[in-house]
Amino acid sequence: MDTSTRALEIRVERVSRAELPGERRDAWCRLLRGMLESADLVAATAELRGVLAARPELADGLKRACAAIASDESALPLFAEAGLPGERGFLAELVERFVRRAVPAPSAENDLPRLLVRVLADDDDLERWERREPRALAAFFVAFVELCGAPALQSLRVAFADALRLLASRAAGEAHSAKLRARTPNAPLSRSAFHVLRQATDELADRWLASEPLEDVLERWRSARAAVPTTLAAMKHEVADEGVSVDIVYGLEVIERSLARLDLAVAVLATRGEVERAEELKGWIAALARGVDEERRIGALVRSTTRRLHRRIVERSGQTGEHYIAKTRREYGAIWLAAAGGGLLTTSTAAVKLALHGLHLAPFQEGLAYGLNYAISFLLLQAFHLTLATKQPAMTAAHLAGVLREHAGAERIEEIVDWTARIVRSQLAAAIANVFAVSVGALAFDRLWRLAFGGAFLDPEAANETYLALSPLDSGTVVFAALTGVLLWAASLLGGWIENWIVYRRIPQVVAELETRSPTRRARLARIAARLEHDSGGWATSISLGLLLGMTPALGLFLGVPLDVRHVTLSTGTLALAAASLDQGWFLHGNFLRASSGIGVMFVLNLGVSFGLSLFTALRAFELSARDFSTLLQRLGRRVLTRPLDFVWPRD
Numbered sequence: 001m002d003t004s005t006r007a008l009e010i011r012v013e014r015v016s017r018a019e020l021p022g023e024r025r026d027a028w029c030r031l032l033r034g035m036l037e038s039a040d041l042v043a044a045t046a047e048l049r050g051v052l053a054a055r056p057e058l059a060d061g062l063k064r065a066c067a068a069i070a071s072d073e074s075a076l077p078l079f080a081e082a083g084l085p086g087e088r089g090f091l092a093e094l095v096e097r098f099v100r101r102a103v104p105a106p107s108a109e110n111d112l113p114r115l116l117v118r119v120l121a122d123d124d125d126l127e128r129w130e131r132r133e134p135r136a137l138a139a140f141f142v143a144f145v146e147l148c149g150a151p152a153l154q155s156l157r158v159a160f161a162d163a164l165r166l167l168a169s170r171a172a173g174e175a176h177s178a179k180l181r182a183r184t185p186n187a188p189l190s191r192s193a194f195h196v197l198r199q200a201t202d203e204l205a206d207r208w209l210a211s212e213p214l215e216d217v218l219e220r221w222r223s224a225r226a227a228v229p230t231t232l233a234a235m236k237h238e239v240a241d242e243g244v245s246v247d248i249v250y251g252l253e254v255i256e257r258s259l260a261r262l263d264l265a266v267a268v269l270a271t272r273g274e275v276e277r278a279e280e281l282k283g284w285i286a287a288l289a290r291g292v293d294e295e296r297r298i299g300a301l302v303r304s305t306t307r308r309l310h311r312r313i314v315e316r317s318g319q320t321g322e323h324y325i326a327k328t329r330r331e332y333g334a335i336w337l338a339a340a341g342g343g344l345l346t347t348s349t350a351a352v353k354l355a356l357h358g359l360h361l362a363p364f365q366e367g368l369a370y371g372l373n374y375a376i377s378f379l380l381l382q383a384f385h386l387t388l389a390t391k392q393p394a395m396t397a398a399h400l401a402g403v404l405r406e407h408a409g410a411e412r413i414e415e416i417v418d419w420t421a422r423i424v425r426s427q428l429a430a431a432i433a434n435v436f437a438v439s440v441g442a443l444a445f446d447r448l449w450r451l452a453f454g455g456a457f458l459d460p461e462a463a464n465e466t467y468l469a470l471s472p473l474d475s476g477t478v479v480f481a482a483l484t485g486v487l488l489w490a491a492s493l494l495g496g497w498i499e500n501w502i503v504y505r506r507i508p509q510v511v512a513e514l515e516t517r518s519p520t521r522r523a524r525l526a527r528i529a530a531r532l533e534h535d536s537g538g539w540a541t542s543i544s545l546g547l548l549l550g551m552t553p554a555l556g557l558f559l560g561v562p563l564d565v566r567h568v569t570l571s572t573g574t575l576a577l578a579a580a581s582l583d584q585g586w587f588l589h590g591n592f593l594r595a596s597s598g599i600g601v602m603f604v605l606n607l608g609v610s611f612g613l614s615l616f617t618a619l620r621a622f623e624l625s626a627r628d629f630s631t632l633l634q635r636l637g638r639r640v641l642t643r644p645l646d647f648v649w650p651r652d
Helices: 003-017 021-036 041-054 056-069 072-080 090-102 111-119 123-130 134-148 150-175 193-209 215-242 246-270 274-295 298-324 329-358 363-383 393-406 409-453 460-470 477-504 507-512 519-559 568-580 590-621 626-642
Strands: none
Touching: 003 021, 003 041, 003 056, 021 041, 021 056, 021 111, 021 123, 041 056, 041 134, 056 134, 056 150, 072 111, 072 150, 072 274, 111 274, 123 274, 134 150, 134 274, 150 193, 150 215, 150 246, 193 215, 193 246, 215 246, 246 274, 329 363, 329 409, 329 460, 329 568, 363 519, 409 568, 409 590, 409 626, 460 568, 460 590, 477 507, 477 519, 477 590, 507 519, 568 590
């Protein structure tokens, strides 16, 4: 007996003699991994047959071990539950996964799922499994059918049939829950596509267990399954119009994942021939292994549940973002005018901020005062349809990702390049107009202040302090400008979440339906409801951004971390006020030149970080590939080299 055969015999002995569940699982894992890591699976299977033929007592022990580990109680959770969202709901499932991470389940439970995830333990194992030739796998499966014995095979058959029923029932149960039934076209449950699918699945499972022909019942099952996507699409459409919640998204995730698992299982039943069935079994087992592994991951649950919710929020931001993109010269001119107005309004915001700083309030009070000042300014910008360049990137990036999702092929990339050029020139126009207008406005404000009060708005000490605070060499301007970009992105997400909550809870409808006998009040409530539905996202973003910018320094003091914000338009206004407060020749002052370079840093980091994070988030929400993004960067580089003016001036 050669060395490899002796090693195989030892592994088989350990399986057949194991008594404790954990010991049996470990022995099975070594045996199966040893075979699957073999380059020639057919030869490894033949070698196992030879060992068992030479030692019949090992064959009997192997059959007993198969019957123990492949019991109904162990196989059914693997087939119908592993990797699928639990029945407890999102929050309860999240808590359960935390508990399982801290307190592992005892070895007696769920042996088969644990065994599978150890045999196919990582991506390399799964890739090796999926590269196996179907003929080799067919020989492997046939050998194990013979070697495992009738009790184990019967347990697996019963568990497989029950898994079909459970998966169909789980999908139907979620679809018929109150939260989703309200979003389904009115129809009796007896005619529901999910109810019909559940009945067809029960019939299919019964027929398969009885070893009867499946052709006619498979046809009925496929017909029932084909009707489900229409109902599911109607649910999603209703959700898109009315807003979403974590519970609704979780329910949709349960339905889709249960149906996907059901499709894989039925595909195994529907195939004819050992090789074809081996190919389907290969995919099904790989999906089960990934499911068991994913079931343990907390991040996977959060990502899968929040993806659709996040997508809806990004879509809402993208709809707003289109208004900030100039496609024609007329729209381009409108952006210049709106941004100039935004810059002039920001002059007063910067002046109030400097006045508040001079009061030397307590950190929390100062941060709250700053935040309210910023929030009121941003709300006024929205009310008067003015533009602030730094509020645009999050929304324009979301719109860019939406365009990338809606188009296909090479045409999609060209469309994205065109939109990117429009976004860049729109952002440049808004930022330059903001900076120019706030500078002129600050100089004019200081001149009026001198005429009214006989002196500069800032004293020389405060002006020089402002210079140093904005200098990238004398302060943390680089870090603070990047942090401000993060806050700009976070505010857009907060605004989207709040708008989605208002739409989901139907707050505008509640306001419009408030009881009143006065026609005048009823008309006023209708107008308020319309404004709330149309503008709530912008209001929420403006207030969130204002409070984030104002409270971040106070939060840094509380945590003992040097945090601050550097907003390009606001900082330009404070720099201009500081410069106007000094004597002539201020523009040649070294501190002023360093502070001016800080404005350039803020321009790049505020817009770049916010746009980059928003684009990345939107791409993740729409599940777009890295290859598309790489191709986009190449095409953008080519457009910059061949037609650079497209990024500065509209052709139309």
